[in-house]
Amino acid sequence: MAQPSFYPAHGAPVPATNAAMALGCPWCAAPSTPSAIVQSCGRCGRSFTLSAGPALDGSIAPPPFHPAAFRISLRWSIVVTYRFATLEPQGITYGTLDPVVGMAPVDQSQIAYPDVVSIAVWRKLALTKCFAGALVPLPIALFAAYGAILAVAKAPGVAAVLGLIALAFGLLAAWLLHQGIAVGRRQARIVGRWTSFTVPFENSPSFYAELFRRCGLAPPPIP
Numbered sequence: 555m556a557q558p559s560f561y562p563a564h565g566a567p568v569p570a571t572n573a574a575m576a577l578g579c580p581w582c583a584a585p586s587t588p589s590a591i592v593q594s595c596g597r598c599g600r601s602f603t604l605s606a607g608p609a610l611d612g613s614i615a616p617p618p619f620h621p622a623a624f625r626i627s628l629r630w631s632i633v634v635t636y637r638f639a640t641l642e643p644q645g646i647t648y649g650t651l652d653p654v655v656g657m658a659p660v661d662q663s664q665i666a667y668p669d670v671v672s673i674a675v676w677r678k679l680a681l682t683k684c685f686a687g688a689l690v691p692l693p694i695a696l697f698a699a700y701g702a703i704l705a706v707a708k709a710p711g712v713a714a715v716l717g718l719i720a721l722a723f724g725l726l727a728a729w730l731l732h733q734g735i736a737v738g739r740r741q742a743r744i745v746g747r748w749t750s751f752t753v754p755f756e757n758s759p760s761f762y763a764e765l766f767r768r769c770g771l772a773p774p775p776i777p
């Protein structure tokens with residue numbers, strides 16, 4: 555099946571800059587080797603996975619282009635505007651959306667699945683969620699629990715209400731900290747022959763699974 559004309563032709567060599575980035579640690583760019591399992595960087599010690607794509611390893615065959623393949627879109631905010639990434643039938647589109655309505659792309663670039671050189675995946679702490687959990691609901695939960703303990707002998711009704719407040723805010727704090735630390739901000743760096751981009755994908759597990767599947771790869775564990 556013919557590829558759209560905006561995708562570069564396949565089979566061309568990978569330019570040196572993209573080849574070096576494709577085989578670099580996503581944290582510090584130290585040289586690393588693709589692997590099916592989570593690895594730790596020899597220089598910075600941080601964890602990530604690095605998978606060779608079809609443009610690097612000729613034995614990897616992406617599934618045939620299917621014009622009716624479904625699209626998976628992600629959108630996330632960067633200070634003023636939004637960025638987006640979409641898995642399309644032919645490849646991955648990435649770009650910036652207009653700052654007014656956040657709907658129309660103002661710039662975009664694309665990597666066809668057969669042109670993927672490597673995919674690196676790593677996880678950062680989602681700091682805003684950690685702070686939001688630690689600064690607001692956690693103190694309220696502790697304060698309400700403390701009040702409930704003080705009130706339990708003299709005013710059981712007040713203690714019950716305070717206990718419920720402590721429970722509700724405790725659950726909220728636990729959820730935010732779980733989102734911030736255990737789920738985190740999951741990043742996928744996709745290096746193609748001619749361009750590369752990094753997509754935060756924690757809001758879409760199907761994006762992760764489909765990205766690898768359409769490149770002809772089994773998804774590695776998330777670090």
Ligand SMILES: [Zn+2]
Pocket residue numbers: 579580581582583584595596597598599600
């Ligand atoms: Zn490193």
